[in-house]
Amino acid sequence: MLYKEEGPGDVSPETKAIHVRHVSDPARALTPPLYQTSTFTFPDMETADRVLKGEEKGFVYSRGGNPTVAQFESALSELEGGEASRAFASGMGAISALLIHLAKGGRSVIVPKYLYIGTRAFVQKFLIPWDIPVHWFDPRDPSWTDSMQGLLAGNAGAVFVETPSNPTLDIIDLSLLARLCREANVPLVVDNTFASPVLQRPIAFGASVVVHSATKYLGGHGDLLGGVLTGPAEIVSKVASDEGSFLGATLSPFNAWLILRGIKTLHIRMQAHCDRAEEIASFLAGHPKVCSVRYPGLAGHPGHDTARRQMRRFGGMLSFELASSVEARRVANRLEIFQIGVSLGDPGSLIEHPWSMSHRLLSEADRLSSGVTPGLLRMSVGLEGLTDLVRDLDRALSS
Ligand SMILES: Cc1ncc(COP(=O)(O)O)c(C=O)c1O
Known part of the structure; x- marks a missing residue:
């Protein structure tokens, strides 16, 4: 088996970031092996059948999954405290795949006025022309919770926020918003790029899914593009098998390897x-x-x-x-x-x-x-x- 499930156990996040779950390596290299490959081979057709049917763990093709990328995904699940993660070629790759997934069936997307310009552009250039209802709220308005309750009562697919926001550094009360979302059974998505999991863990405050531009603090050296989302296994596995695989914004193994290196000093x-x-x-x-x-x-x-x-x-x-x-x-x-x-x-x-x-x-x-x-x-x-x-x-x- 290529991928070992054991993590470092109940230790501090600093230790977890350095001793992330690791790919088993007969050479016992200190740093994670880099699987710079597009595809994986099978010893025989019977093994291929079992892996493709999901009866046996294994990798097939790097657009669907890769051990180095999987190691980065495990690291993020540990750091954010989520069940599962899926990596993407950029933060926008993660955000667009997730919003497309959550808005399926014409469900609405609720976003604040203060939002990263790329997310705003995605909403305006794609979701709105696709007739997905998009509702904007103003977190600076003291009565925003009242309007939020009304919006959530519609056919809402997701609330997507940033805190702190880019570039206005607005703060949204995560516990409060998560409670409203939970009561309405609508997933709360938090873009945690500005804070990083070191400073803020939205899932602990009730958020469903966390997204990151790993290009930023996770990578930490300005030398790559990457993205990731972390959340309930049910949502993450569906996004991974659908939008994650077929929209094609797949993280390269080398970038996953670089981000793993960055995370050690996060x-x-x-x-x-x-x-x-x-x-x-x-x-x-x-x-x-x-x-x-x-x-x-x-x-x-x-x-x-x-x-x-x-x-x-x-x-x-x-x-x-x-x-x-x-x-x-x-x-x-x-x-x-x-x-x-x-x-x-x-x-x-x-x-x-x-x-x-x-x-x-x-x-x-x-x-x-x-x-x-x-x-x-x-x-x-x-x-x-x-x-x-x-x-x-x-x-x-x-x-
Ligand atoms: C808060 C935030 N979210 C998402 C993104 C998009 O990330 P990427 O540039 O990796 O696609 C950015 C990029 O600046 C950002 O600042």
Whole structure:
């Protein structure tokens, strides 16, 4: 048997991340074997019959499953506390497959106004033209729970949220939303990309499914694209056998191997990202050129108390507002250590101007209603020296 089921037992998540369930390897290599293969062979037709019928464990073709990818999936199930996981070629691969699955039969999808631009584009370019009802809610509206109950009472297939959200760092109360979803028997899906399972485990608060862009903190080095979803075996196995296999957004074994390597340092990296982001948020909050800072770790953030309840720390992502688009672009240009770029979760600090970069294709009205103002800058605080990062920002803001 290629794939060994034993995990490391009842140990801390840090230990689990390093000693993930492993593929048995006669050579006893320290790092997981990389099965860089498209297909798998059978010793005889009878074995092929048993494997293909599911009577015996085994791998057939890497679009359906691969031992290195399976190892990454096991790691995510351990880290998120879910029954099963399925890996994808990117975060959008996971999100699109899952939403297509949950919306089947014309069931509605409920999403917040503050949502990663790619998920928003998928909803607008695919779900809506396919006549799948999409309902938007505003988590900043104090009465959002009332409207949510009404939406859930319809033929809802899923509620899909991000917390913290990209790029506005909005926080949604997971226990509260999960209770409403549970009462209505509608799966709650949480995009946990910004927090990572080190800082937040949505399933423990009642979410059904967690999705990640593994491109970000899980991979952690800015050198790959990947995605994953974790949740009840019933949902995950159906998505794996249908959308996961036939839409074709399959994670490559090499990328799974790289993400497994990244996960080993996830805990220590997340702590270091948080250490720096917390200090930078305070620095920016006290800077006269900065109009406002959106970081859930700041006591003035509207979601601070909720974030304290559901997150271990507040993450490495923050956004701040300058007086205008011109000023935001000027500051981005003056930075030397922060690089201008749209991704996040890498060792190197990145900054983006959503108004002219990630959200540029939205109308001004749509940008504003999704919380993106002309002066907003979003940063992914990396792992460089804190004093260097603060000096870089100070110089760019002051000159
Ligand atoms: C919160 C969030 N979810 C999903 C995605 C999509 O992930 P990918 O780029 O790996 O497809 C991103 C990408 O930036 C993201 O920030």
